[in-house]
Amino acid sequence: xxxxxxxxxxxxxxxxxxxxxxxxxxxxxxxxxxxxxxxxxxxxxxxxxxxxxxxxxxxxxxxxxxxxxxxxxxxxxxxxxxxxxxxxxxxxxxxxxxxxxxxxxxxxxxxxxxxxxxxxxxxxxxxxxxxxxxxxxxxxxxxxxxxxxxxxxxxxxxxxxxxxxxxxxxxxxxxxxxxxxxxxxxxxxxxxxxxxxxxxxxxxxxxxxxxxxxxxxxxxxxxxxxxxxxxxxxxxxxxxxxxxxxxxxxxxxxxxxxxxxxxxxxxxxxxxxxxxxxxxxxxxxxxxxxxxxxxxxxxxxxxxxxxxxxxxxxxxxxxxxxxxxxxxxxxxxxxxx
Amino acid sequence: xxxxxxxxxxxxxxxxxxxxxxxxxxxxxxxxxxxxxxxxxxxxxxxxxxxxxxxxxxxxxxxxxxxxxxxxxxxxxxxxxxxxxxxxxxxxxxxxxxxxxxxxxxxxxxxxxxxxxxxxxxxxxxxxxxxxxxxxxxxxxxxxxxxxxxxxxxxxxxxxxxxxxxxxxxxxxxxxxxxxxxxxxxxxxxxxxxxxxxxxxxxxxxxxxxxxxxxxxxxxxxxxxxxxxxxxxxxxxxxxxxxxxxxxxxxxxxxxxxxxxxxxxxxxxxxxxxxxxxxxxxxxxxxxxxxxxxxxxxxxxxxxxxxxxxxxxxxxxxxxxxxxxxxxxxxxxxxxx
Numbered sequence: 179x180x181x182x183x184x185x186x187x188x189x190x191x192x193x194x195x196x197x198x199x200x201x202x203x204x205x206x207x208x209x210x211x212x213x214x215x216x217x218x219x220x221x222x223x224x225x226x227x228x229x230x231x232x233x234x235x236x237x238x239x240x241x242x243x244x245x246x247x248x249x250x251x252x253x254x255x256x257x258x259x260x261x262x263x264x265x266x267x268x269x270x271x272x273x274x275x276x277x278x279x280x281x282x283x284x285x286x287x288x289x290x291x292x293x294x295x296x297x298x299x300x301x302x303x304x305x306x307x308x309x310x311x312x313x314x315x316x317x318x319x320x321x322x323x324x325x326x327x328x329x330x331x332x333x334x335x336x337x338x339x340x341x342x343x344x345x346x347x348x349x350x351x352x353x354x355x356x357x358x359x360x361x362x363x364x365x366x367x368x369x370x371x372x373x374x375x376x377x378x379x380x381x382x383x384x385x386x387x388x389x390x391x392x393x394x395x396x397x398x399x400x401x402x403x404x405x406x407x408x409x410x411x412x413x414x415x416x417x418x419x420x421x422x423x424x425x426x427x428x429x430x431x432x433x434x435x436x437x438x439x440x441x442x443x444x445x446x447x448x449x450x451x452x453x454x455x456x457x458x459x460x461x462x463x464x465x466x467x468x469x470x471x472x473x474x475x476x477x478x479x480x481x482x483x484x485x486x487x488x489x490x491x492x493x494x495x496x497x498x499x500x501x502x503x504x505x506x507x508x509x510x511x512x513x514x515x
Numbered sequence: 516x517x518x519x520x521x522x523x524x525x526x527x528x529x530x531x532x533x534x535x536x537x538x539x540x541x542x543x544x545x546x547x548x549x550x551x552x553x554x555x556x557x558x559x560x561x562x563x564x565x566x567x568x569x570x571x572x573x574x575x576x577x578x579x580x581x582x583x584x585x586x587x588x589x590x591x592x593x594x595x596x597x598x599x600x601x602x603x604x605x606x607x608x609x610x611x612x613x614x615x616x617x618x619x620x621x622x623x624x625x626x627x628x629x630x631x632x633x634x635x636x637x638x639x640x641x642x643x644x645x646x647x648x649x650x651x652x653x654x655x656x657x658x659x660x661x662x663x664x665x666x667x668x669x670x671x672x673x674x675x676x677x678x679x680x681x682x683x684x685x686x687x688x689x690x691x692x693x694x695x696x697x698x699x700x701x702x703x704x705x706x707x708x709x710x711x712x713x714x715x716x717x718x719x720x721x722x723x724x725x726x727x728x729x730x731x732x733x734x735x736x737x738x739x740x741x742x743x744x745x746x747x748x749x750x751x752x753x754x755x756x757x758x759x760x761x762x763x764x765x766x767x768x769x770x771x772x773x774x775x776x777x778x779x780x781x782x783x784x785x786x787x788x789x790x791x792x793x794x795x796x797x798x799x800x801x802x803x804x805x806x807x808x809x810x811x812x813x814x815x816x817x818x819x820x821x822x823x824x825x826x827x828x829x830x831x832x833x834x835x836x837x838x839x840x841x842x843x844x845x846x847x848x849x850x851x852x
Contacts, residue, residue: 198669314667322841326663329821329842330651330814332535389843460844462810466803475797477667484666501840504659504728505666507797 180206181486184249184275185222186233186240186266190351191243192255193226194479198255200228202483202509208247218325239332240266244273244376251486254279258377267298267309275310276307276492278485280478282377283406284311286321286385286498288397295322297498308492312485312499314477315341315455316378319468320441321385322499324456327464334460338440339382343471344449347425356445357403359415363401365422374441376399379429389500402426410448423447455507484508517543518823521586521612522559522578523603524548527688528617529592530563531816536590537565537848545584547573577603581610581717585844587825591616597631599697604635604646613644613826619714621648623658623722623835625734636833645829649822649836651814652678653715656805657778659836661793664801671797675777676719680808681786682761683749689798691810693762693782694740697753699799702740702759712738713780728815728835729770736852739763747785760784821845 181204185196188210199205200223208223215238217225223232237243245250254271257263259281270277287295302309311317320339328334345353357365357374368374380397387394406423409416418424424446431439452471458464488502499505518541522533524694535598536542537560547559554562560569581589589607594600595622607614624632637784643703657676665671667727682690694702694711704712718736724731743760746753754760761783770775789808795801824837836842 286736318667323663324844325840328661328844330537330655330809330818331844332813332817332820334844351690391846461811463807464809465806467806469802469804470800472667472801476669476799480669483669492832500843504663504836504841505663505839506837507661507671507728508667509728514706 180204180492182206182208184209184243184247184252185253186211186254186374187224187256187272188217189255190349191475191478192253194475195253195255195482196222196226197228198479198483200226201230204484205483207234208249209230209234209243210245210427211238211240212236213458215236239271241273244270245277247400249275251275252268252277252489253482254281255333256281256284260284260291264294268301271305271309273302274305274307276489277309278482278489278492279309279311280313280482281311282313282316283381284309285313285316285378286311286381287496288380290380295496300304303495306494308489308494310485310489310492310502311383312481314472314474314481316385318477318481318505319454319472320379320388321382322505324458325386325389325500326504327456328390328457328460328464331458331462331464333461334458336438336440336459337386338457339442339452340455341443341471342449342451342453343445343474344447344452345445346397348474350384350414353412355412355448357422358362358424359466360422360448362403362405362422365429368470369401374425376425376427379427379441382441383429383431385500386439387431387499394436394439395432397429397431399429400427404446406448412447417447419476481505516823517541518827519543519545519585519587520823521546521580521584521589523548523563523589523591523607524593525554525559525573526592527686528812528815529590532557532592532819533563534565534592535820536815537569541846542748542823544569545586546572546577547576548580549573550575556758557558563771577606578610579610586612588612588827589614590819591618593618595619597621597628601631605638608638608644608646610641611644615822615826616646616648617650617815617819618648619650619653621646622650622653623648624713624833625715625717625721628703630803632833640684640832643831645826645831645834647822647826647829647834647839649719651809651811651817651818652835653718655814655818656791657716657798657841659842660724660794660835662726663841664793664795664803665727665797666680668797668799668801669793671795673724673775673777673796674778675794677790677792678780678783678787678808679786679790680811681784681789682782683784685811687751690749690751690784694759695761695784696754697759699742699759706738711762713762716764716778717773718777720766720768721833721838722771723776724768729775732769732772734766734768736766737764741781741783746848749784754784760783768769770790812850818842
């Protein structure tokens with residue numbers, strides 16, 4: 179029996195997830211939900227750029243679609259903010275359907291978001307289903323994977339995690355999100371307004387701290403522009419010398435006054451090497467590197483799809499990557515078509 | 516409330532686990548079991564090389580000790596072979612006590628061992644407790660960690676995993692186990708008799724194949740001597756040119772006639788670089804390296820101890836690293852003493 183999936187939110191990430199679901203065994207797309215009038219009423223296959231119809235439409239009214247289609251799971255890819263997706267989650271849980279979401283703030287409850295997380299946990303328990311927030315980051319490279327490495331440690335003193343990405347090969351919205359092509363002044367304005375920012379460092383730091391049994395005092399999350407020292411271009415845009423080519427963001431978790439969890443991200447056009455790295459200081463020390471890094475969009479879509487079978491059998495409530503079984507590829511083979 | 520731990524088997528690994536249990540918060544050693552008459556009757560602290568007594572004795576009779584001491588968990592570190600530890604496991608499960616074991620063949624049921632695994636699973640379910648086999652390898656670097664990486668893949672075509680260790684810094688029994696100092700002829704005799712061999716490649720390959728949803732056709736497991744091209748020595752022994760300085764072992768899992776899971780181990784005195792590496796071929800490709808590798812004994816002892824709280828709340832039955840929550844350090848801090 180195929181797992182019947184409804185896709186709530188068909189932006190770039192929602193579409194990437196839906197394409198995997200369409201092309202993998204054991205899944206069936208039963209419907210889509212989107213606010214965009216241009217998408218509503220279309221076949222999901224057309225909206226996500228498949229070569230074929232999937233015989234499932236995009237609707238605007240989530241509650242009605244849930245009632246009619248009775249999916250086994252909803253993939254929720256709409257917004258980053260927990261308070262803003264809360265009404266959507268309430269609608270889905272009212273239909274007693276489990277959720278996998280790329281909402282960054284759902285990846286782990288921070289102290290700021292704890293009240294929303296508690297409410298979602300209570301609603302999910304009432305509905306008897308599990309809710310999971312996941313993705314490549316937050317959800318994997320800067321939290322679940324480093325935590326996994328500490329499983330072989332008898333003592334952990336500190337963690338440092340780097341994610342360095344050459345953004346030249348990423349999609350245009352990502353290049354814009356990191357501020358590429360802006361002047362430094364424009365960049366700072368966008369940081370102030372919150373439109374240039376990676377969401378998730380506080381979530382990753384909180385997940386690590388809880389896993390280590392450390393009581394966090396506070397978290398800092400600082401953003402700086404990466405300034406191009408020479409012209410650099412991607413398929414989509416060109417950045418002049420002195421303009422912003424991307425973002426540098428540092429999240430630090432302090433415990434007993436010490437910066438024990440350090441997350442460092444650089445994403446800019448022209449980074450000489452993409453990689454993910456984890457250094458655990460403790461016994462033993464561990465130094466891990468993923469050469470080339472873990473590609474953002476395909477990895478996020480993959481971990482969402484791979485998590486679906488685990489969420490279907492998880493304990494009801496708000497779950498995190500900390501309490502699910504180890505991540506793993508699911509599905510065996512792609513359909514030949 | 517401290518977790519009350521009984522240590523069944525006080526060889527080098529059992530002692531390493533017990534030392535961590537003695538030195539970490541939230542655990543209490545309540546007893547030891549060993550066949551060695553020189554250890555029976557001693558305080559566990561003396562046997563494991565602590566500077567202090569732990570006020571718990573080593574006993575020879577497991578059933579009686581379990582009955583009297585009622586531990587929360589037994590750490591079983593006796594033998595590699597599932598059929599040989601089966602009577603010990605039966606004794607422990609008769610007392611309805613959960614188990615974490617370093618028995619390599621318990622790390623994952625291979626087709627050869629399936630009947631023993633089924634029996635243990637049935638007994639554990641009857642007892643209402645969980646049984647886990649774990650360690651650094653099998654249990655982590657060549658199975659659980661590579662599987663975790665595939666969580667960000669939309670397709671997996673093949674996995675290659677390397678574990679290269681300079682054995683100069685390892686304990687003497689390990690150096691002897693890999694055949695260091697033997698002539699090539701002696702080495703081959705010991706391979707034939709089964710005394711020179713890493714146990715666990717078939718277990719790791721089976722775990723990966725099941726996680727990927729691949730049906731294994733067969734597994735090969737081949738051992739070759741590493742011959743010293745120049746003299747090399749450790750703290751304990753010297754190997755002449757032309758003698759064996761260690762072991763090369765290759766495990767391969769074939770699916771549809773293809774070698775899709777390749778595990779390659781080298782452990783020898785004088786390896787120029789120790790590391791663990793995973794390459795996933797698929798979408799996306801992934802290439803991970805742990806520089807310096809994951810140290811064997813401390814990592815095995817650590818993952819055993821870190822797994823205890825997870826096993827205590829796991830579903831009854833024979834569990835594996837595939838179905839437990841992600842590995843993580845447990846315990847917060849070492850006691851200052």
